[in-house]
Amino acid sequence: MANAPCTVCGEAAKYKCPACEARYCSVGCCRAHRAEGCMPQAQPAPPAPAAQGTANAGGDNDGNEKGDEEEDAKHRLRPEDLQRLDGSARVKELLADPCNRALIEAVRRDPHPLQAIRALRQQAGFEELARALLCAAGSEDTQR
Structure with a gap:
C-alpha cells in the first residue's frame, strides 16, 4: 500500500x-x-453469549429493530441536505483537515458510532465540525 x-x-x-x-x-x-x-481505533466488541439472546425470549426484538430503522430514517439526509453540505465552504475547509478526516474514519470503523461521536464531541475541533455539518445540512438540532 x-x-x-x-x-x-x-x-x-x-x-x-x-x-x-x-x-x-x-x-x-x-x-x-x-x-x-x-484517535485509536475502537476494538470490535466481543460477541454476546448465546444465553443473553434467549433471555428476552418472547420479547420485542422485532419491535426494537423496527423502531431503530424508523429512528434512523428520521435522521437520514435528503438529497437537498446533501446539496447544502456540498455547497458549504466551511464544511469543505474542515474536511480538508487530515485530523478531522482521521476522526471521521475512526467513527466509521467504530462498532458503536453514536457513542464514538458523543465522546468525540467533547473535543473542540470535532465539535466545530459537527456544528458546521448540522448547520450546513439545515438541521435544527445544533445545540447538542
Missing part, C-alpha cells in the same frame, strides 16, 4: 499508525499526526 497518501502531507505513505491506521510517509509526519491528536 505504498501508493496510499500520507494523511499529513499527501505524499506516498510507507507507514501506518499502529493506533488508528492513519498513513504517513516519514518520522516528521508521524510526529505531526500524533501531535494533532491520534
